Amino acid sequence: MQALGGNEIRARFLDYFRSKGHEVVASSPVVPAGDPTLLFTNAGMNQFKDVFLGLEQRPYRRAATSQKCVRAGGKHNDLDQVGRTARHHTFFEMLGNFSFGDYFKVEAIKFAWDLLVRELGLPADLLTATIYEDDDEAAAIWSEKIGLPEYRVVRLGEKDNFWSMGDVGPCGPCTEIIYDRGPEFACDGPECAVGKCDCDRWLEVWNLVFMQYDRDSSGVLTPLPRPCVDTGMGLERIASVLQGAPSNFETDLLKPYIDWLVTTTGRDYGRGEEGFPFRVIADHARSCAFIIADGVLPSNEGRGYVLRRILRRAARFGRVLGFTRPFLHQMVPIVGSIMGETYPDVVEKQDYIQRVIEGEEARFLETLTEGTRRAEEMLARASASSAAKGLPAGRRGELPGKDAFLLYDTFGFPIDLTEDMAAERGLVVDRAGFERAMEEQRRRAREAREAAGSDDEALALAGLLEGQPVNRFVGYDRLETRTAIRAIATAGEEAGPRLVDEAGPETGPVHVLLGEVPFYAEGGGQAADRGVVESGLGKAEVTGASRLPDGKVVVTAEVKSGRLKTGDEVQAVVDADRRRATARNHTATHLLHRALRDVLGEHAAQSGSLVTPERLRFDFSHFGPLTPEEVREVEDRVNEAILSSRPVRASTTAYREAVAGGAIALFGEKYGDEVRVVDIDSLSRELCGGTHAATTGEVGVFKIVSESGIGSGLRRIEAVTGLEALERFRRAEAALAGAARALKCDVSEVPEKVEQLQAELKSYEKEKERLESKAAQASASTIADRAETIGPYRLAVGALGPMSIDGLRQVGDRVRDRLGGAGAGTVVLLGAPTQDGERVGFVAMVSKPLVDKGIHAGKVIGEVARVAGGGGGGRSDMAQAGGREPGSLSEALERGRALFRGALEEMARGGTNSPVSRSPGGF
Incomplete structure (x- = not known):
């Protein structure tokens, strides 16, 4: 058996299948394109899903890939198993070969055996095959074609060896190839054997799925007319076998991460529990790098939430190893050094990642500090609760599952960490309750994904038009065409669309399928065309166009006059002005994308866009707001490209050739083998199906109107071009001219005049503050001089002129100071209407000696404010409130005076039962 490195194993696998007539297809991103039902690409077959379902045709019938996969979140979630086993990962590579109606079981099994035994050198006597219990055909192939003895062909049930894409649809038996790692990896179970034990001795290295049936809703299996093959072999697993490594983590694909941790922390790595944090961090660092490289950013929902959990889990275990500062980013270069040759984007985007x-x-x-504090509080409550119930020491009850889930969900605490902290206090975690909360979250996530992925009307419409051939889009070359109406269906009806023979103004909106269609269907961020469809008997206004799942383009229209019938010859005409404006904005979007990458760096990749005739919106990855200088430079670069009037060319080519030639493939877009490339003469080259200007000069002018943040690490630019930009300049010019007239100056003098006015305003505000302070001082003196003496205590109550609540507090402080300060036995109660005269404010202050004796400012101020139609409260020593009835100011203050006076008189007589005390019976 040869000790091959991970990169060489990948290369040999792909070369082998290339020699067997397979098309070697590049890995798709870890974010599935056009499939909202999947959080992440989790298997090699994901990118071929539509091919297996018969919805897509490829120019090849057999393929091989090495697919980047992520299993964390959703149905396939290995996150909490990572580090505990030798073979679970959040990120891994799946080597696979596929047949789309070409070869089947015999060839698939022969290919797998030949590659493993002859090409890679695995000992044949250490390999066992499992098959589905009823798959006699596979059993015969293994025994007769391969020569495996009967005892090494193990029949298992549906749970282990029958695969399905869902409850209904393509499905079939599978055969798994198991490698015997030797008795030193065996468990202590009584039946340690293939099919009876899942211990580390028996390692599944390759799974071959034979999709040969279609399962209906009643469970009936019907043979497929074109059976397919889908296989998967984990690169990390086969590497561990070929390198003689005790686990995937000791292979050359993962060990460098562990070596770095050992060197950096000075701690020893062990294969047991002590090595758990090392394995978690090694896996998670790699996973984070690839997920971010494919366009995902940490967030609180969907894929971003999964990324955040992976990253935070790694950071948490970094604390276990002694890291007190961020460290994970230092491991990103290791990813590039191991896998950069195969996946160059992790090197190109290294700084960004x-x-x-x-x-x-x-x-x-x-x-994390706050999370630990919350965990301590929850555990302390749980301990106290169980102690109060009289539970014996050492088993003080349990932490509720909902609390454990809150820690997990909000602070990224792994459940095992919470269990460890609980065990230290003699507690257990309500694991069942935790799982219920987790399942509820999964249910909500599933519903959200299903809602996002469903377009009932489009699917229903595709079903109605199933017998119609896919129509042809001719809108790249011409804006009108003579064609025929193939079908008409109602639109927007609650019961769903239905086919009709004809439509008139009374029909309402309809979907129209044309033989040829010049209208661009909404997609790729570009708005749909509008226009008209007319015959000699009727005319309809086209309000939109959309592409159905099977590729047909339908237009949405409303008949304005006459009638349109199925079979009518019609003239379909696109609104040319609207199309040209949209094209200008789309070309400007490409120029903006290039300019952002040039100014900010290659990490400034598109994450979304909207192109309409009126404006463009562009979302991209970046860490913070653009400076005014950066905005200006981006704007200048785009306008320089416009002024140079460079040609804009579109061509169709193979996807691999386009990407190899430098074309940018956008995140989240799904591409076929043939793609359209839009090339702006030496400036920009992108895969794009949209409509564009013929030259950059047609864009006219480009103006950014806003730049803002829309989430963690995401920015948004909105801009206008052409006539819209000109109109915006005119509006700005008119506004500036109006400002100049108001300021009685020339337009060029407006900035200087505004600065002058701001300086004058600041001076006036300072003078106003000085006068208010002087007035407050005078008011404070007057109110203090009129203060009542009640035994050893002083009570000052006063009404002031219009004033803010802050002003009232300042006067109150001065009154209190004049009466002896906070240490004396004083009470101050003030009120004043607000400066707009619509409300009234109150402030009450009670000195510390009186607070200690039970008087509470907050209780009294609430009573005072209620008299003026308001409410409020505060601390015992200082409180404020407001009311809606300024006319009740005097009455409210007298209410407060009476309450405070009564309390002070009681105290002066030596009483202790204050009517404004903090006792339950007081205010």
């Missing part, structure tokens, strides 16, 4: 990880880890370390 590091900055995202470092920022998120720093934020988490800030919240």
